[in-house]
Amino acid sequence: MLRDSVSNLTVAEHSKYSIHEDPAAGQLKAALLKDIHRSVYVYRVDCGGCNGCEIEIFAALTPLFDVERFGIKVVSSPRHADVLVYTGSMTRSMRVPALRAYHAAPEPKICVAYGACGCSGGIFHDLYCVWGGADKFIPIDVYIPGCPPTPAATIYGFAISLGILGQKLKTSHHVQGEDEHVSLAHPQVPYLLRVQLERESRRMAGYLYGKQIADTFLTMLEENPNQVKENVQAYLDKQADPRLSEIVARLVTVYDGYQGAV
Amino acid sequence: MLKLLREVLKVGEATLPYPFEPLEQMPGFRGKPHHDPELCIACGACAIACPPNALSMAADLDQGLQTWKLFMGRCIYCGRCEEVCPTGAITLSPDFELSVMNKQDLFEQADYKLAACHRCGKYFAPVKEIEYAGALLRQSDLPEVVKTNAGALLNICPECKRKNDVSKMVNLYQENKDVAR
Numbered sequence: 425m426l427r428d429s430v431s432n433l434t435v436a437e438h439s440k441y442s443i444h445e446d447p448a449a450g451q452l453k454a455a456l457l458k459d460i461h462r463s464v465y466v467y468r469v470d471c472g473g474c475n476g477c478e479i480e481i482f483a484a485l486t487p488l489f490d491v492e493r494f495g496i497k498v499v500s501s502p503r504h505a506d507v508l509v510y511t512g513s514m515t516r517s518m519r520v521p522a523l524r525a526y527h528a529a530p531e532p533k534i535c536v537a538y539g540a541c542g543c544s545g546g547i548f549h550d551l552y553c554v555w556g557g558a559d560k561f562i563p564i565d566v567y568i569p570g571c572p573p574t575p576a577a578t579i580y581g582f583a584i585s586l587g588i589l590g591q592k593l594k595t596s597h598h599v600q601g602e603d604e605h606v607s608l609a610h611p612q613v614p615y616l617l618r619v620q621l622e623r624e625s626r627r628m629a630g631y632l633y634g635k636q637i638a639d640t641f642l643t644m645l646e647e648n649p650n651q652v653k654e655n656v657q658a659y660l661d662k663q664a665d666p667r668l669s670e671i672v673a674r675l676v677t678v679y680d681g682y683q684g685a686v
Numbered sequence: 687m688l689k690l691l692r693e694v695l696k697v698g699e700a701t702l703p704y705p706f707e708p709l710e711q712m713p714g715f716r717g718k719p720h721h722d723p724e725l726c727i728a729c730g731a732c733a734i735a736c737p738p739n740a741l742s743m744a745a746d747l748d749q750g751l752q753t754w755k756l757f758m759g760r761c762i763y764c765g766r767c768e769e770v771c772p773t774g775a776i777t778l779s780p781d782f783e784l785s786v787m788n789k790q791d792l793f794e795q796a797d798y799k800l801a802a803c804h805r806c807g808k809y810f811a812p813v814k815e816i817e818y819a820g821a822l823l824r825q826s827d828l829p830e831v832v833k834t835n836a837g838a839l840l841n842i843c844p845e846c847k848r849k850n851d852v853s854k855m856v857n858l859y860q861e862n863k864d865v866a867r
Contacts (some may be wrong), residue, residue, distance in 0.1 A: 567789060571793060580782075593718075606725055631770075632768060
């Protein structure tokens with residue numbers, strides 16, 4: 425019956441069918457948390473994920489992280505479950521199975537949205553074929569963000585949902601102050617030289633590491649422009665990384681070229 | 687049996703003591719993007735780069751506010767925001783303990799003031815971004831004339847700049863016509 429009634433919904437209609445938790449179930453949940461102690465049964469509901477989240481959940485079961493030492497066990501039927509873990513961005517066709525799993529699990533139950541997709545739809549949030557997150561029609565107790573969450577983040581998330589650890593992340597709202605100014609990063613270095621160095625460094629090492637290497641070089645250049653080559657050589661000897669030496673050697677060539685032109 | 691026990695003792699315990707002791711992350715681990723709101727110039731490069739639209743930028747032209755918003759629930763920790771940030775306001779921290787009970791705690795917001803155009807009075811760009819562009823202009827090796835001319839146009843919106851250019855072109859055309867006569 426459930427299948428017939430909800431399988432052909434439009435996006436606008438589906439929100440009418442979302443489940444709202446019974447207040448009595450909330451009270452039962454507190455009792456559940458007190459009673460289950462060291463035997464938490466988890467059922468995974470894969471609602472159209474890429475399986476990255478599943479791999480991380482199973483990585484959390486391996487000896488290295490071993491969630492079973494806390495009594496957390498993955499079961500293969502929602503009828504045995506205390507915790508339902510929703511992974512994936514909730515594709516249109518997974519809506520009914522997700523609801524069936526929800527209804528099959530005995531009350532009280534804890535629902536967890538796992539991974540970026542489970543929390544909000546993640547990178548797939550605006551696709552035509554996804555609902556965008558488990559919380560669109562299932563009452564979620566805990567959100568575990570991550571793409572995928574590492575096994576350690578998984579353990580932390582379970583600890584939060586079982587009320588063992590406290591939540592760290594808090595919402596924040598910054599409003600621009602009266603005298604907030606941003607100064608240039610390397611004011612002593614001429615603009616053209618800085619751009620040339622940054623470009624060459626990024627060309628060699630990619631955007632992120634290129635920026636970091638150029639920043640290190642520019643800082644050394646600013647500190648002591650006369651002794652920069654000696655300082656750079658000392659730094660490279662300390663790092664002992666041939667790839668870094670290669671890139672920084674290119675930067676020194678660029679620096680020499682600029683000096684020659686000036 | 688003894689051999690096995692010896693082996694077990696030699697290997698020791700593999701399980702990490704994580705929730706009871708802090709877990710050290712490897713260098714280069716990409717965790718929660720840490721945003722320094724004071725360093726941010728609200729240029730919106732991160733919002734353009736962000737593949738899952740976890741970062742977004744919205745301008746309220748009536749209030750004169752530019753709002754930067756991060757939704758942690760959508761972040762895929764790719765680090766593109768860190769790559770493109772011109773001032774280094776965003777860095778990916780090693781913080782991985784991000785689970786929350788309340789979805790609202792996954793949001794982070796920062797409001798910046800917009801500057802009004804000196805000609806038409808409409809809001810058009812963040813104050814801090816214009817200041818930063820001015821500082822870059824002053825630092826550049828361009829001739830002084832160019833710097834002064836460009837500096838005078840800093841606080842003018844793109845539409846007024848276009849109008850300015852058109853009137854200049856018209857004047858130039860008139861002058862040329864006069865010279866030709």
